[in-house]
Amino acid sequence: MAKIQSKRNSTKKEVIIEKASRLFREKGFGAASMRDLAEHVGVEAASLYNHIQSKSEILQTICFKVANEFMTNLEQVETSPQPTLKKMEAIIRLHIRMMLDQYEYVYIADHEWRHLPEPYLSNFLNQRRNYRKRLSDIIEGGIVKGEVKAIDPYTAVLVILSAISGIDSWQRSRKTTNAETLESNMVKYLIEGLKK
Amino acid sequence: MAKIQSKRNSTKKEVIIEKASRLFREKGFGAASMRDLAEHVGVEAASLYNHIQSKSEILQTICFKVANEFMTNLEQVETSPQPTLKKMEAIIRLHIRMMLDQYEYVYIADHEWRHLPEPYLSNFLNQRRNYRKRLSDIIEGGIVKGEVKAIDPYTAVLVILSAISGIDSWQRSRKTTNAETLESNMVKYLIEGLKK
DNA sequence: ATAATGCACTAACACTCGTTAGTAATTTTT
DNA sequence: AAAAATTACTAACGAGTGTTAGTGCATTAT
Numbered sequence: 404m405a406k407i408q409s410k411r412n413s414t415k416k417e418v419i420i421e422k423a424s425r426l427f428r429e430k431g432f433g434a435a436s437m438r439d440l441a442e443h444v445g446v447e448a449a450s451l452y453n454h455i456q457s458k459s460e461i462l463q464t465i466c467f468k469v470a471n472e473f474m475t476n477l478e479q480v481e482t483s484p485q486p487t488l489k490k491m492e493a494i495i496r497l498h499i500r501m502m503l504d505q506y507e508y509v510y511i512a513d514h515e516w517r518h519l520p521e522p523y524l525s526n527f528l529n530q531r532r533n534y535r536k537r538l539s540d541i542i543e544g545g546i547v548k549g550e551v552k553a554i555d556p557y558t559a560v561l562v563i564l565s566a567i568s569g570i571d572s573w574q575r576s577r578k579t580t581n582a583e584t585l586e587s588n589m590v591k592y593l594i595e596g597l598k599k
Numbered sequence: 600m601a602k603i604q605s606k607r608n609s610t611k612k613e614v615i616i617e618k619a620s621r622l623f624r625e626k627g628f629g630a631a632s633m634r635d636l637a638e639h640v641g642v643e644a645a646s647l648y649n650h651i652q653s654k655s656e657i658l659q660t661i662c663f664k665v666a667n668e669f670m671t672n673l674e675q676v677e678t679s680p681q682p683t684l685k686k687m688e689a690i691i692r693l694h695i696r697m698m699l700d701q702y703e704y705v706y707i708a709d710h711e712w713r714h715l716p717e718p719y720l721s722n723f724l725n726q727r728r729n730y731r732k733r734l735s736d737i738i739e740g741g742i743v744k745g746e747v748k749a750i751d752p753y754t755a756v757l758v759i760l761s762a763i764s765g766i767d768s769w770q771r772s773r774k775t776t777n778a779e780t781l782e783s784n785m786v787k788y789l790i791e792g793l794k795k
Numbered sequence: 796a797t798a799a800t801g802c803a804c805t806a807a808c809a810c811t812c813g814t815t816a817g818t819a820a821t822t823t824t825t
Numbered sequence: 826a827a828a829a830a831t832t833a834c835t836a837a838c839g840a841g842t843g844t845t846a847g848t849g850c851a852t853t854a855t
Contacts, residue, residue: 434629449804457844555784592754
């Protein structure tokens with residue numbers, strides 16, 4: 404290896420992706436330029452290409468990293484023997500926590516996936532559709548077993564996921580509210596709507 | 600007046616803004632180009648500037664049009680003598696309906712406001728903060744009067760607004776669900792979380 | 796020690812961007 | 826009918842875009 408690694412335990416590629424995630428969130432993927440990014444990394448724009456292949460490769464990495472993380476967790480919850488409401492609570496809590504401490508990444512996967520080039524775009528949307536379908540299957544199963552109020556499962560999924568992804572506008576406006584309070588308030592509201 | 604107005608009852612400026620709203624939503628403000636827009640309007644890019652002053656003027660028009668519409672409605676609800684839950688239901692229903700039939704505009708005001716130039720950006724954010732504060736005041740008033748469950752009002756506002764703004768991802772994936780069903784399912788879930 | 800690799804640099808290419816200037820045609824106002 | 830205003834056009838501007846080529850230095854592997 405050559406020069407100093409800016410951060411311990413991270414390759415330069417990881418540093419680039421980390422800085423990019425911040426930039427993409429602040430300015431949007433389209434408005435963030437490679438020269439912008441290079442400046443934040445502390446290098447010339449052309450040098451970035453020694454570590455990455457393209458601007459959109461960064462976006463792909465971020466989007467699928469997030470997607471995989473959620474998918475992995477969902478599989479664990481699906482195979483666990485908890486009652487439905489506990490499953491949903493676990494999923495909700497994971498989403499909130501991801502939103503709070505991997506804010507940049509999650510935000511981008513939520514809002515900037517549009518700019519993925521094909522075939523990654525279709526792939527991503529398929530994964531997302533699949534994820535939501537499986538979430539709504541959990542809720543539907545809960546209704547059948549009589550553990551959950553009779554509500555349209557798709558609507559419930561929509562409400563839950565959207566509500567959590569809205570935390571971003573929270574983060575900006577109220578840094579005073581601590582994370583646990585927010586999390587428990589949110590869980591309370593969202594789970595209450597599922598209880599019989 | 601000169602040439603044909605592409606649509607009855609709308610000036611060319613309105614046509615431009617209408618087409619732009621579609622484009623801005625699909626590609627994002629940054630990625631949508633004036634030449635793109637011109638093509639949709641059926642004119643050369645330079646000709647657009649006979650009707651508008653700049654690209655960001657379009658964004659401003661859209662964002663503040665939406666903001667004003669919500670503000671006007673909020674004022675009506677605030678001064679009406681309904682119980683708190685009815686007030687909230689009215690607001691929720693308006694938001695859902697706006698989302699369903701002014702989708703493009705609302706989406707842009709929700710997602711593309713970042714690209715507003717100052718001082719419009721600050722202005723917009725102030726209005727938004729004000730709107731949310733007043734919403735949470737309504738809920739807080741309901742709690743004091745014992746009409747609403749004791750829940751953190753800000754969290755409730757966040758959940759409600761975010762959930763509704765998530766309808767966009769619905770619109771794309773399930774055109775089969777009719778609007779009234781979606782609206783009533785959503786109201787059910789969101790109001791249930793407020794009931795004692 | 797020598798060869799091979801890794802990585803940052805400068806320069807540049809081939810676009811695309813929002814926007815302006817200037818002009819001609821058409822329509823509206825006087 | 827003459828003057829004024831409206832609006833679409835072509836051409837072009839300067840700046841910014843992602844990205845590639847090519848060079849040279851520093852580190853690693855042989």
